[in-house]
Amino acid sequence: MKKRLLIMATVVALLGVFAACAASVAPAPPDAVRPAPAKESARAEWETRWSQVIAAARQEGKVMLYGQVGPLFKQRLAEAMKAYGVEVDTLSGKSTEIAQKYLMERSANLYLADVLFTGTSTTLTLIKPKGVLASLKPHLILPEVLDTKVWPEGRLPFLDRDQNVLALIAGYNRYVAINTEQVRQREMGYPDLLDPRWRGKITMFDPSMGGAGGNWFAFLMETLGREAGEKYMRELARQDIAVTRDARLHVETMAKGKYAFAIGAAYQSLQEFAQAGAPVDWAKMKEGGMVTPGPFTASLPDKPAHPNAAILMLNYLLTKEGQLAASEAAGLPAMRLDAPTTYVMPGAIIQPGEKVVWTQEDSILREPTLYPLAREIFNIR
Numbered sequence: 001m002k003k004r005l006l007i008m009a010t011v012v013a014l015l016g017v018f019a020a021c022a023a024s025v026a027p028a029p030p031d032a033v034r035p036a037p038a039k040e041s042a043r044a045e046w047e048t049r050w051s052q053v054i055a056a057a058r059q060e061g062k063v064m065l066y067g068q069v070g071p072l073f074k075q076r077l078a079e080a081m082k083a084y085g086v087e088v089d090t091l092s093g094k095s096t097e098i099a100q101k102y103l104m105e106r107s108a109n110l111y112l113a114d115v116l117f118t119g120t121s122t123t124l125t126l127i128k129p130k131g132v133l134a135s136l137k138p139h140l141i142l143p144e145v146l147d148t149k150v151w152p153e154g155r156l157p158f159l160d161r162d163q164n165v166l167a168l169i170a171g172y173n174r175y176v177a178i179n180t181e182q183v184r185q186r187e188m189g190y191p192d193l194l195d196p197r198w199r200g201k202i203t204m205f206d207p208s209m210g211g212a213g214g215n216w217f218a219f220l221m222e223t224l225g226r227e228a229g230e231k232y233m234r235e236l237a238r239q240d241i242a243v244t245r246d247a248r249l250h251v252e253t254m255a256k257g258k259y260a261f262a263i264g265a266a267y268q269s270l271q272e273f274a275q276a277g278a279p280v281d282w283a284k285m286k287e288g289g290m291v292t293p294g295p296f297t298a299s300l301p302d303k304p305a306h307p308n309a310a311i312l313m314l315n316y317l318l319t320k321e322g323q324l325a326a327s328e329a330a331g332l333p334a335m336r337l338d339a340p341t342t343y344v345m346p347g348a349i350i351q352p353g354e355k356v357v358w359t360q361e362d363s364i365l366r367e368p369t370l371y372p373l374a375r376e377i378f379n380i381r
Contacts, residue, residue, distance in 0.1 A: 050141050050315075056308035058085035063309035065090045066098050067117025068295035073329030080316050080325070086309050095119035095295060096210070099126045102301070106132050111303045114310040120297045121210040123165050124364045127299070133164040134300040139311045145318040150338050152358070157335045159297065160361040167359065168317055169296035171332040172350045175216045176283040177265035179254050189286045190220065194235050198260060203242040205250050205264030208375040210367075212247075212264035217374045218367040219290050219357065233377050243378055248272075255280050271331060271345045282347050288355025290363075293335070296326055 057063075063081060069090050078088045091098070095118040102113055103126075118127065127133060136158070140146055148154045157167040176193075178186075182201070185192070193202060205213035221229035242259065244250045251269040254262040255278035262270075273280050298317060304310040316322045323334035328343040333350075341349060350356055374380070 046141055046143065053141065053308050053311050054084055057306070057312045060306040060309045061085070062087045062089060063306050063313050064112060064114045065117065065313070066102055066113045066115070068092065068095060068098070068119070069117055070329055073325065076325035076329065077313070077316075080322065081309075081313065084312060086312065088313075095122035096126070099123075102127065103130060103132070106130070106301075111301065112305050113301050114304040114306050115313050116299045116301065117295060118297060118299075119210060119295050120159060120165075120167075120292055120359060121214070121364055121367060123297050123299055124160060124361055125210075125368055128160065128162075128164055132302055134302040134304075135163055136166060136300060136314065137163045139300070139314055140318070141311070142315050142319060144320065145315055150320075150336050152335065152337065159293075159359060159364075164299055165361075166298045166314075166318070167293035167296070167335055168298055168323065168326045169293040169330050169332050170291050170335050170350075171267065171294050171296075171330065172289055172291050172348065172354075172356070173212065173215065173219075174282045174285060174289045174347075175212070175219070175264060176285055177251065177254060177262040177270050178281055178283045179257060179260050180279040180281050181257065182260040183283070185283075186281065187284045187286070190232065190236075193261065194232075194239065198239060200240040200242075201260040202236075202239055203244060203250055203253055203259040203262050204378070205247065205262075205266075206243055206245045206380060207264065207378065208371045208380045209245075212266060213243075214367055214371060214374070215290065215292065216264045218363065218370050220287065221370060222363060222366070223287050223357075230373070230377075233374075237377050237379070241378060243380055251280065267332060267345060267348060270347075274347075284351070284354065286355070288357060290357045290359055291350075292359045294330075296330055296332075 063086055065077070065088060069092050074088065074090055081088050091101070098116070098118050099122050102116065105112055116123070116127070144150070148156065151157055152170065159165040159167055205211060207213040207217035217233070220232070224232055247266040248269050250262055251265050251273055253259055255273040270280055298314065300310050300314060317326065320336060320339055323336040323339040324342070327334040327339060327341070331343060331345040332348050333341055333344050
């Protein structure tokens with residue numbers, strides 16, 4: 001009897017210990033209320049926001065694009081936005097014309113544009129200083145867009161410190177094109193252009209205005225330094241340079257043999273003549289060149305007509321698919337490192353050993369201050 005009581009007492013005591021231990025551990029929540037891991041929570045956050053943008057953009061039904069938009073790129077954008085139930089409308093024109101129209105509308109309190117495609121110089125020197133552009137970083141949603149590993153130098157392709165302006169294309173400006181029947185030397189430096197035999201054999205796109213000519217002038221002045229750069233330009237001007245503002249004629253006259261060199265040649269024009277069998281190519285300059293997006297420079301108005309459709313298009317433009325569409329339209333490499341080079345023109349890809357300077361806001365802002373000097377040196381009226 002005593003032995004049985006002792007066993008029962010021991011069992012009761014052990015049960016008490018187990019109960020106490022169980023009470024000290026909080027019960028696990030059911031799966032339905034268990035907090036999601038941080039990674040899943042972040043994913044849900046961007047997916048939720050993206051879904052909201054798509055739904056709101058579909059309600060807006062339209063996105064208004066102002067800029068230099070060719071028929072091929074317009075078609076690609078229209079196809080992509082149609083999948084979201086959004087129609088693309090475009091107002092096309094030269095960068096300066098688009099900028100002037102947009103600023104005039106703003107001054108009249110008209111908010112019609114959603115996305116702007118204007119040249120780098122036009123965007124940074126004419127539009128941005130007016131304080132009418134939105135900060136873009138907060139509107140970038142998709143993980144594949146925000147992944148810095150796919151962008152050059154491991155950073156999103158903003159052209160300015162305020163993150164108002166994005167580069168979509170990595171166009172490498174070699175600046176100097178040659179007639180291969182007259183110039184056998186493919187690798188050279190700018191001093192080679194001072195050779196007396198090239199007097200009267202050089203055509204140049206106007207360096208006293210925005211565009212490839214002005215960009216080249218500013219690039220070389222910065223590369224050589226102000227004093228050495230000005231000295232070089234004055235020596236070059238003594239080579240009886242032919243200055244033009246017609247991008248196609250600029251290359252055509254060289255392709256037909258009137259000139260041996262074309263400074264500030266347009267990629268598209270050179271490619272057209274190269275495909276037709278003309279003896280044209282790029283010179284590889286030891287001073288290098290600058291990567292610029294040209295008209296494939298994107299920004300958003302701070303007061304868009306269709307804000308969600310604008311965000312939708314902005315994100316699409318930075319996806320691999322959107323970058324391929326831009327590359328196809330431009331015939332130049334996309335900014336994304338993982339975008340195929342299927343549609344890139346021969347000679348447009350940076351080659352190993354070539355010196356590269358990436359476009360930045362400070363250099364672009366200095367460019368217009370050099371136009372009067374270029375006008376004086378090359379006697380441009």
